[in-house]
Amino acid sequence: METPGVFILARWIARLVGLLVLLPFRFPVAVGTVAVSAAVWHVFGWVALAVVWTIADIGLLVWWRRWPDAFRHCVALRALAAWRWVWVYWRHWQPVLVVAGLAESYQERQYLPRIRRVACSAWSDRVRVRLVAGTAPADVEQRVTELAHGFGAPSCRVTVLDARDVVLEFPRFDTLAKPIGALPVPRHVDLAALPVGKREDGEVWRLRLHGTHVLIVGVTGAGKGSVIWSAIRAMLPAIEDGTAEVWAIDPKRMELSYGRALFARYADTGETAVDLLEAAVATMQDRAARYAGRQRVHVPTVEDPFVAVVVDEVAFVTAYHPDRDIRRRAENALATLTSQGRSVGVSVLAALQDPRKEVLNLRNLFPDKIALRLDEASQVDMVLGDGARERGANAHLIDPDLPGVAFVRLEGSPVPVRVRAAFVSDDDIDAMTAEGVA
Numbered sequence: 489m490e491t492p493g494v495f496i497l498a499r500w501i502a503r504l505v506g507l508l509v510l511l512p513f514r515f516p517v518a519v520g521t522v523a524v525s526a527a528v529w530h531v532f533g534w535v536a537l538a539v540v541w542t543i544a545d546i547g548l549l550v551w552w553r554r555w556p557d558a559f560r561h562c563v564a565l566r567a568l569a570a571w572r573w574v575w576v577y578w579r580h581w582q583p584v585l586v587v588a589g590l591a592e593s594y595q596e597r598q599y600l601p602r603i604r605r606v607a608c609s610a611w612s613d614r615v616r617v618r619l620v621a622g623t624a625p626a627d628v629e630q631r632v633t634e635l636a637h638g639f640g641a642p643s644c645r646v647t648v649l650d651a652r653d654v655v656l657e658f659p660r661f662d663t664l665a666k667p668i669g670a671l672p673v674p675r676h677v678d679l680a681a682l683p684v685g686k687r688e689d690g691e692v693w694r695l696r697l698h699g700t701h702v703l704i705v706g707v708t709g710a711g712k713g714s715v716i717w718s719a720i721r722a723m724l725p726a727i728e729d730g731t732a733e734v735w736a737i738d739p740k741r742m743e744l745s746y747g748r749a750l751f752a753r754y755a756d757t758g759e760t761a762v763d764l765l766e767a768a769v770a771t772m773q774d775r776a777a778r779y780a781g782r783q784r785v786h787v788p789t790v791e792d793p794f795v796a797v798v799v800d801e802v803a804f805v806t807a808y809h810p811d812r813d814i815r816r817r818a819e820n821a822l823a824t825l826t827s828q829g830r831s832v833g834v835s836v837l838a839a840l841q842d843p844r845k846e847v848l849n850l851r852n853l854f855p856d857k858i859a860l861r862l863d864e865a866s867q868v869d870m871v872l873g874d875g876a877r878e879r880g881a882n883a884h885l886i887d888p889d890l891p892g893v894a895f896v897r898l899e900g901s902p903v904p905v906r907v908r909a910a911f912v913s914d915d916d917i918d919a920m921t922a923e924g925v926a
């Protein structure tokens with residue numbers, strides 16, 4: 489049965505009235521400005537309106553020059569948000585969501601998630617969305633690539649606020665497109681928050697090393713070396729004063745040999761690597777025996793320094809080495825270190841190219857993982873845990889021209905964050921070695 493035209497017309501009129509009633513609540517400043525301008529023009533004429541606008545513009549100009557941050561926060565970003573709400577999201581909402589498969593139908597009516605708010609930060613748009621009853625946030629998480637393409641953004645990330653409210657975050661441009669030079673060496677070393685790069689939101693990316701173990705995964709050329717070197721650089725003052733030590737395993741003899749003078753121990757063959765790992769286990773067990781019943785947390789001192797066991801290409805000793813005995817001993821030592829070393833100040837920072845289980849059985853013993861550029865989509869969840877790719881951690885799509893870009897999970901949040909490691913050049917390492925040795 490066809491719906492009579494009069495009902496369709498009535499529905500459109502009702503929607504228009506609803507929109508007009510809601511408009512002042514959604515865009516109070518814009519509606520207020522138009523209303524006041526219309527009132528001034530109506531009562532005093534256009535000359536008065538021009539004077540009011542000129543005064544307002546001068547006021548805004550002074551505000552912008554005098555308090556640029558406040559102006560940006562209160563005026564510029566809000567105006568941008570209103571513009572993008574209407575021009576980007578509201579205009580394309582229906583076609584993009586229908587094509588992405590997020591529109592639901594019931595009794596021949598189409599139901600779409602509703603935009604509740606759009607807010608802009610300096611680098612991204614945050615679109616708060618109310619989902620259609622009966623759908624789940626996971627449905628949106630599975631369509632992040634389509635949504636990003638649909639709204640012309642480089643990526644899309646989903647934050648779930650509650651069962652029916654989600655925030656879609658669309659970056660407007662890539663804040664990590666330019667390489668980041670080596671960060672300044674911190675004066676006071678916080679081993680639980682070493683500055684190693686930049687986050688997509690402009691904040692410093694800090695890496696916890698004390699009290700955890702970190703696995704860096706990425707294809708060759710993805711920039712694993714820059715994460716390792718940035719972490720070592722951030723520890724430099726502690727290495728100098730003897731409260732931290734780096735024990736390095738460098739099977740490729742390329743990455744770490746350059747800064748050899750900074751390391752308390754160094755190994756570059758299968759045999760010496762296993763000796764080093766077993767020595768770390770012995771240190772760990774000695775501390776555990778001494779601390780038993782007396783102290784539960786390790787505090788780095790010159791007597792008991794924090795030991796960072798840095799392994800470049802850990803699969804060399806656990807999977808690729810031709811000697812079975814070396815592989816077995818290395819795996820045992822790594823398993824012991826990663827399962828017991830945290831509380832006694834022995835941490836492992838390991839790099840790995842291939843995250844498949846057969847290559848490294850110990851993957852899950854590393855509480856913190858960093859996903860640089862990966863080969864396959866299926867590897868993302870292997871590294872960052874289930875659901876990471878659905879939440880937008882497309883590490884397999886990282887541009888090969890952006891080495892050092894990675895996805896990580898920060899403490900206390902399941903949402904993966906895009907980061908870029910600072911690049912520590914050979915000259916920087918030379919300077920560090922000179923300082924460290926001095």
Ligand SMILES: Nc1ncnc2c1ncn2[C@@H]1O[C@H](COP(=O)(O)OP(=O)(O)OP(=O)(O)O)[C@@H](O)[C@H]1O
Nearest residue numbers: 667707708709710711712713714891892909910911
């Ligand atoms: N954070 C970074 N920022 C900018 N450029 C970088 C960064 N990291 C690495 N690069 C560039 O990419 C190149 C390859 O990086 P690197 O050797 O660290 O990769 P890798 O993942 O360690 O590779 P492999 O597994 O082959 O050792 C470097 O020579 C450097 O030019």
